[in-house]
Amino acid sequence: MLMELDDLLISCMRCGFCQSVCPVYGETFLEADVTRGKIALLEDLAHELTADAEKVNQRLNRCLLCGSCETNCPSGVSIIDIFLRARAVVAGYKGLGLIKKTIFRFVLPRPRLFNFFIRISSLFQGPFLKKQSEKPGAFTSPILTPFLGRRHIPKLSNKSFSSIYGEIDEPSELGKVALFPGCVPDKVFTKLSDTCLKVLRHHKVGIYLARDLVCCGIPALASGDFKAFVELTKINLDLLAKSSFDYLVSPCATCASNIKENWHRFSDSFESKQSSLIEEICAKTMDLTAYLVKILRVDLKPKASDNKVVTYHDPCHLNKSLGVSAEPRELLKSLPGYQFKEMPEADRCCGNGGSFNLFNYPISKKIGQVKRDNIVSVKPSTVATSCPACMLQLMDLLSQNKDDIEVKHVIELYAETL
Numbered sequence: 001m002l003m004e005l006d007d008l009l010i011s012c013m014r015c016g017f018c019q020s021v022c023p024v025y026g027e028t029f030l031e032a033d034v035t036r037g038k039i040a041l042l043e044d045l046a047h048e049l050t051a052d053a054e055k056v057n058q059r060l061n062r063c064l065l066c067g068s069c070e071t072n073c074p075s076g077v078s079i080i081d082i083f084l085r086a087r088a089v090v091a092g093y094k095g096l097g098l099i100k101k102t103i104f105r106f107v108l109p110r111p112r113l114f115n116f117f118i119r120i121s122s123l124f125q126g127p128f129l130k131k132q133s134e135k136p137g138a139f140t141s142p143i144l145t146p147f148l149g150r151r152h153i154p155k156l157s158n159k160s161f162s163s164i165y166g167e168i169d170e171p172s173e174l175g176k177v178a179l180f181p182g183c184v185p186d187k188v189f190t191k192l193s194d195t196c197l198k199v200l201r202h203h204k205v206g207i208y209l210a211r212d213l214v215c216c217g218i219p220a221l222a223s224g225d226f227k228a229f230v231e232l233t234k235i236n237l238d239l240l241a242k243s244s245f246d247y248l249v250s251p252c253a254t255c256a257s258n259i260k261e262n263w264h265r266f267s268d269s270f271e272s273k274q275s276s277l278i279e280e281i282c283a284k285t286m287d288l289t290a291y292l293v294k295i296l297r298v299d300l301k302p303k304a305s306d307n308k309v310v311t312y313h314d315p316c317h318l319n320k321s322l323g324v325s326a327e328p329r330e331l332l333k334s335l336p337g338y339q340f341k342e343m344p345e346a347d348r349c350c351g352n353g354g355s356f357n358l359f360n361y362p363i364s365k366k367i368g369q370v371k372r373d374n375i376v377s378v379k380p381s382t383v384a385t386s387c388p389a390c391m392l393q394l395m396d397l398l399s400q401n402k403d404d405i406e407v408k409h410v411i412e413l414y415a416e417t418l
């Protein structure tokens with residue numbers, strides 16, 4: 001991997017254009033935080049690792065993997081590829097912490113155990129949570145402040161979507177989709193997963209929901225645990241191979257982009273049969289809003305405008321990774337009762353970045369505050385997005401600012417019209 005990294009690094013010409021688009025650099029103004037600074041570090045990675053592996057790890061992890069730099073790089077440097085491989089090298093050298101190892105290698109590959117933990121946690125979460133408002137994502141946890149800080153979070157669902165439905169395999173003359181809900185919609189925003197199912201059934205599409213799907217693998221990959229990423233992907237491949245389907249759809253932009261891009265990126269690491277299956281599935285993978293607009297061509301009638309304003313936040317993994325930005329807007333513009341207003345810098349990262357939010361919350365919050373200010377500037381009643389991780393960040397920031405703005409997934413708003 002070190003040698004592969006060297007080959008990828010050559011194309012960076014040190015222009016520094018990545019500075020102007022990096023949300024982390026925009027807050028810290030540290031060259032070490034921007035792509036060019038990280039690439040300089042990686043050029044001497046072997047030496048840097050032996051000198052201070054933890055320091056290298058921390059520098060590499062101060063990145064949202066948002067892809068803003070890659071999208072705007074004039075040399076076409078494969079930045080996300082570089083960062084993911086570098087994280088794997090670092091984790092391989094210094095090892096993973098016990099907590100991460102347990103989660104990625106023991107809990108995530110066992111979906112029933114994972115669901116059991118979530119069920120137990122949901123039953124006992126009451127006394128640990130303090131309601132700050134009537135909004136769904138407005139709970140704080142004073143007891144868990146050392147771990148969660150003063151974040152505003154939603155409650156865990158009492159029962160995960162996957163444990164409610166088990167397996168679904170419904171054929172249809174209109175073709176079939178495999179539904180990949182993703183962990184957050186499965187265990188936190190269960191109603192969202194339920195809504196996706198209802199929307200697909202409303203359009204009379206055949207549905208395959210594989211029993212015991214596991215995490216798509218992005219948390220493990222982003223933490224450098226390449227072994228766990230491969231294992232989780234293999235489990236999902238075996239389950240998806242049990243039925244035939246025309247498209248794989250997900251309401252989670254991060255899952256969809258991980259499947260389409262990273263499964264494909266690392267398909268060489270799998271046996272040839274699995275590698276072919278990966279290519280087949282990647283070609284069929286779509287964000288659910290894009291599937292509704294492009295494939296199902298759902299009715300997008302113009303409607304009379306109304307006073308309620310809805311705006312849209314572009315998730316980085318949907319817009320920058322998958323190039324989907326028009327379709328969710330088309331759905332929102334067709335909503336009766338709403339007037340769509342574009343917020344400034346709608347495609348600016350919200351600052352969540354998965355584990356970045358966990359380990360770099362002060363910077364994540366500052367980046368999120370810029371997003372919050374942009375949302376508030378168009379005075380919406382609702383901000384819609386297409387990624388559950390972004391929803392968590394938006395709920396947190398809007399709730400902490402006491403803004404009376406609801407956060408919804410585009411699919412939830414679309415479902416209200418059916």
Ligand code: SF4
Binds near residue numbers: 013069
């Ligand atoms: S990563 Fe791209 S934008 Fe950044 S310094 Fe290198 S060539 Fe320039």
Ligand code: SF4
Binds near residue numbers: 022023033063067
């Ligand atoms: S992926 Fe995003 S956060 Fe990371 S260096 Fe690039 S622009 Fe900055």
